[in-house]
Each structure stands twice: as C-alpha cells, then as structure tokens.
Amino acid sequence: MDKFCQSCGMPLNGQDLLGSEANGTKTEKYCMYCYQDGQFKQPDLTLADMIEHCVPHLKENGMTEAAARKLLREHLPKLKRWHN
Numbered sequence: 001m002d003k004f005c006q007s008c009g010m011p012l013n014g015q016d017l018l019g020s021e022a023n024g025t026k027t028e029k030y031c032m033y034c035y036q037d038g039q040f041k042q043p044d045l046t047l048a049d050m051i052e053h054c055v056p057h058l059k060e061n062g063m064t065e066a067a068a069r070k071l072l073r074e075h076l077p078k079l080k081r082w083h084n
C-alpha cells in the first residue's frame, strides 16, 4: 500500500522519511520535512505556499512547470492537512 505525506504529497516509501509525534514515535501521515515532534515545521504554510514549494521539486524530476502546477492543484487539496 502506497502512503503519501498528507501535507506535501511526497511518497512515504521508507521509515527514514516519516515524521514524528511528540512522544518520538513515527507517524505514517506526514513526512519528516513537514512534521516533527508532533507539530508542523511550518504551521502557517498555506496550500498556495505548499504548491510553490513543491513545483521546483517536480521540475527537478523532469516535469514542466505547467504540468507540475496542474498536478499539485489537483492532488494537494485532497490531502488531510488541506481539507479545511
């Protein structure tokens, strides 16, 4: 079963990538870049900010800017962090 970070959409395909709760246990909801010690590393980040943050990473993987933005706009709002 594939798991994705419910904040940035990154595939969580290794224990090292998992975020952590306040008690030190790993969480399978978020990645280490978004969530550590039971809180978001950037609590004020908006969905728009997250899209801007992710576009360069997708471009590095060979995606065009337009394709990256389209993917993120479709995918990120479905993630748990952005439901409200």
Ligand SMILES: [Zn+2]
Pocket: 005, 006, 007, 008, 009, 010, 030, 031, 032, 033, 034, 035
């Ligand atoms: Zn993340």
